[in-house]
Amino acid sequence: MTLLLQNICKSFNGKEIFKDFNIQFTEGIITCILGPSGCGKTTLLNLIGGILQPDSGQCSGFTDRKFSYIFQEPRLLPWKTVRGNIEFVLPEELASTERKEKADELIRRVNLCEFADYYPGQLSGGMKQRVSIARAFASSSDIILMDEPLNGLDFSLKQNMLKWFSQIWQADRRTVIFVTHDIDETLAIGNEVYVFSHAPVKVVSHHVIDSSSTSQLKNEIMKNL
């Protein structure tokens, strides 16, 4: 099934963010959305996730889909342990042993086994974001929406996080829509990229990312940004 947004219009306080906007996502890959800050990337995720409704136009292929999110800040519950935070998003119907198993599996994948019983206050920023990645993959969602989750992390931590993310994703291959303003992040993990303009948003260009020609692609995207 294709994931399609057609003729979307959305404005806030009279400011048009989207006007007759169209975009299409391929399932099972990581699609990056690259654009200047404030151009409406977060709004797009909220429209996709059904948190916001468009003023007109339609989103098809998204109904009855489950989403998980990786936000800019980890948004962990301070009173729950790493395991508790991951279990929090698992369906209530699951038996407690199943929840624990599922959570522990993801904790293992982000290499936080020793920290499963730690509270977020006892973890570093990078570890917290890893928990938030684990939480997104633990949830039985169809689509993962990411809203600049690596913002504010330093260079080496960012590289580290991208590595964790790709590693888990390889084993899972869920549809990911990754919003960012960083070309290097895009080229590091994306399969496809849409470059957005300032609001009202237009798709400036659409590229398939091929690992053999990233520097050439980088120049091309830079021209469009």
Place this chain on the structure above:
Amino acid sequence: MKTSFTKKQRYFTLVSVVILIVIWKLLSLYYHSDFILPSPEKTVWTAINLICTKDFLEVVGITILRGLTGFFIAGIAGVALGIWAGNKPGFYAFISPLIVVIRSTPVIAITLLALIWFTPDYLPVFIGLLTMFPLVFTNVYDGMKSIDSSLVEMAKFYKVSDKRIIKEIYIPAITPFIISGISNAVGIGWRAIIIGEVLGQPKYGIGTQMQNAQTFLKVDVLIAWTFVVIILSYLFELLVRWVESKLVTWKS
């Protein structure tokens, strides 16, 4: 207030207590009258005798019962209305004049009115209730305001049910506030209940005993009862802190 003293600090605390007792002893020697200030050792002896009397448990028990009654009503009302006010700005606007009036009315004014309205047995409960309620309410309301809306948003994104959002986000987030409200309320509530007993003169009660001791100039008995109140208040404070350490494990 969380206090865990180092060894050195404990030493200073001990020195402070010893100095206070020495000053007390010197003053009692200077006045040389049990009607003004009995000596520390005589007071301790009186306190021991007091604890051994057969009425002691009954007197203390009834005062504690009054305290707990007022405290439970204030606690339940404060928590429930605080949560409601935190959720509904309209309700907060509606209830704040009442809270401001209760909080700004002097305890003695409430007591004088209550002397007219209530029988001596219920008067201390009423006064305790009115002093404790605004404290619990205000703390819970502040707790509700402090809830991180991005966490609630996260839970909604992940389609977590409202029931679990209340149970696993709202309640844990406001628990430290509820406990600090209760801790303040217990400290102030005790004093209010004793004042109520002194002025209302119910048949049993620590306040009644204090008033009797004062009437007959038994200063040692008055001070001994005061110590009983201080110790009770301290024990309740410890109890609240213990409950906090069991409930709020994630903060340490």
